[in-house]
Amino acid sequence: MRSTQKFGETLKAGLWKRIPPFRLVLGLCPSLAVTQSAENGFGMGVALALVVTLSSGIISSLRNIIPSKVRIASYIVIIATLVSIVEILMKAFFFPLSEQLGIYIPLIVVNCIVLGRAEGFAAKNPPLISMIDGLSVGVGYTISLTLIGSIREIFGKGEWFGMQVMGQSYEPMTFLVLAPGAFVTIGILLGIQNLFSRWRGEKFVQG
Amino acid sequence: MDLFYLAISATFVNNILLAQYLGHCPFLGVSKRIETAIGMAAAIIFVTILSAIFTWSVFTFILRPYDLEFLQTLTFILIIASLVQLVEIILKKKSRVLYNALGVYLALITTNCAVMGVALLVVRKEMGFVEMLVFSSTSAVGYALALLLFAGHRERLQISAIPKSMQGTAIALITAGIMSLAFIGFQGMAG
DSSP, X not given: XXXXXXXXXXXXXXXXXXXXXXXXXXXXXXXXXXXXXXXXXXXXXXXXXXXXXXXXXXXXXXXXXXXXXXXXXXXXXXXXXXXXHHHHHHHHHOHHHHHHHGGGTGGGGGOHHHHHHIIIIITTSOHHHHXXXXXXXXXXXXXXXXXXXXXXXXXXXXXXXXXXXXXXXXXXXXXXTSHHHHXXXXXXXXXXXHHHHHHTTOOOOOO | OHHHHHHHIIIIITOTTTTSOOOHHHHHHSTTSHHHHHHHHHHHHHHHHXXXXXXXXXXXXXXXXXXXXXXXXXXXXXXXXXXXHHHHHHHHHHOHHHHHHHHHHHHHHTTOHHXXXXXXXXXXXXXXXXHHHHHHHHHHHHHHHHHHHHHHHHHHHTTSOOOGGXXXXXXXXXXXXXXXXXXXXXXXXOO
């Protein structure tokens, strides 16, 4: 009974308590870069979720074999291998999306979320729960990126997942799909999230 | 003349930090004080140029002739990680002054996507050797410029009255947004 509770808690933690990139301010680069549209954000989130789940599982199964002196280098090799696999799969099955995401797919290697979860969780816990932790953080990241992408796409272009949602008379705020829009959207979302946390009386996380 | 355009475009128009969104972890992490930002900026210029030269050579002379392009991600991250370690060791031995100035930041650079991003962009745009040198050095200078400007803003922000929920990362991001808006103004200069 206790173990199922622990699994449930780990699963929930990634969705609110440490949802990236808001709570866990890691992996900011792709959340700024690929969120011009909801579809791109979603694609990036899924790619990262896949990598982080598998890498957590593999790293955690090898945690007693890898010498602690070379652990970071070993983690990077494992992660880079998984990222290459995802990159090739995306090129094969989702070619237009992989063209859109461009260099940000190989850049998952240096995404701090993956390495952070490996070092912070997978290195100390058994494989199954590490994979659940990876999955929950990955899903949390997907939700955040889709949200950011939706806001920028709806207000910046008047569309959502490529469908027209705003009326014809709506003047799109082009500023939001350009570079500055990304910073401002995430900044404001972060502010709202902090406000909500303070209102619920949770501990104030960002310093 | 083309090289000049490339340089201007890499430094200002397509500024790696504000227009391409690469390397944000140190951008928000070390930009709280100007001194640390200067150290980070110098380390980044150094490592970006060096790693661009190495990754470009490996890609052009080893990976492409033998059709091994799919190993690109894996090789690049390994080259960058070992290069950073190597530079750290050499600096420690040869130049104590430089090591003391850059040491701490060098370790952080391995997971900086700006370094890896420049390496990937160079290969993706199929640049020659001279273009690669100009592009990597001006990109790195652009990064340093944005980082220093931003650090100045953040020092000033610490003494302003900001609503409690917006403090820290939130206001930093909005400041970055406004800076990025200013950099868009360079867009007419070069394509």
